[in-house]
Amino acid sequence: MKKGEIAALLGPNGAGKTTIVSIVGGYLLPTSGSVIVGGQNIIKTRLRDNIGVSFGGDLGFYGRATAKQNLSYFADLAKIPYRKQKAEIERVLDLVSLSNDMNKKVQFFSKGMKQRMHIARALLGNPKLLLLDEPTDGLDVEIATNIRNVVKNLAQNDISILLTSHMMSEVEALADQIVLLGAGKVHAKGTVQDIVKLSKVKRIDRPATLEESYLALAPQLRRE
Numbered sequence: 001m002k003k004g005e006i007a008a009l010l011g012p013n014g015a016g017k018t019t020i021v022s023i024v025g026g027y028l029l030p031t032s033g034s035v036i037v038g039g040q041n042i043i044k045t046r047l048r049d050n051i052g053v054s055f056g057g058d059l060g061f062y063g064r065a066t067a068k069q070n071l072s073y074f075a076d077l078a079k080i081p082y083r084k085q086k087a088e089i090e091r092v093l094d095l096v097s098l099s100n101d102m103n104k105k106v107q108f109f110s111k112g113m114k115q116r117m118h119i120a121r122a123l124l125g126n127p128k129l130l131l132l133d134e135p136t137d138g139l140d141v142e143i144a145t146n147i148r149n150v151v152k153n154l155a156q157n158d159i160s161i162l163l164t165s166h167m168m169s170e171v172e173a174l175a176d177q178i179v180l181l182g183a184g185k186v187h188a189k190g191t192v193q194d195i196v197k198l199s200k201v202k203r204i205d206r207p208a209t210l211e212e213s214y215l216a217l218a219p220q221l222r223r224e
Contacts, residue, residue: 011181025053052122063107112143168211182221
């Protein structure tokens, strides 16, 4: 992946999307092989310090603590020096547009705000690679659009992003590169246009969408 590039993992349930995110993020060890990031095998190095992971969801924070207090706790876990924590917390909250809510208790946050908090936590320490697992899952259209704008802004700040999503329109709008997975194997990779071409789906009045192309390829992905 290039600096500031957004790549998306696509595939049916059980294809291995979350497993890949978990291995790259250091939550799972691979049974074989290696994971190369920045030319280094992160299984054997401490390069994972440059990787942030967000699985999202409603859990993972102390509801009675403020956003700032929660992130201070995670900054300690990330071994960020105390003298640098204030500036770092303000930086990540600004990146996800939560600066005005830093002193609000998380129990009063909406689902979308909590999702942005998860991303802010993953950004602590200024990682070069951000892993997002279903970043807009279960969110309404307006909030999901807000999260996508956050993701775009992060990429513009030279953070490389690897995400998973079941929403084809989201991937089409965000991803510079797409990786199609089937049964844990890479079936194809390329731009949206590359995937559309691979599917051989054609429309008389317009180009085929990513969703139409994915649906045409899905049976083959399940057989992989």
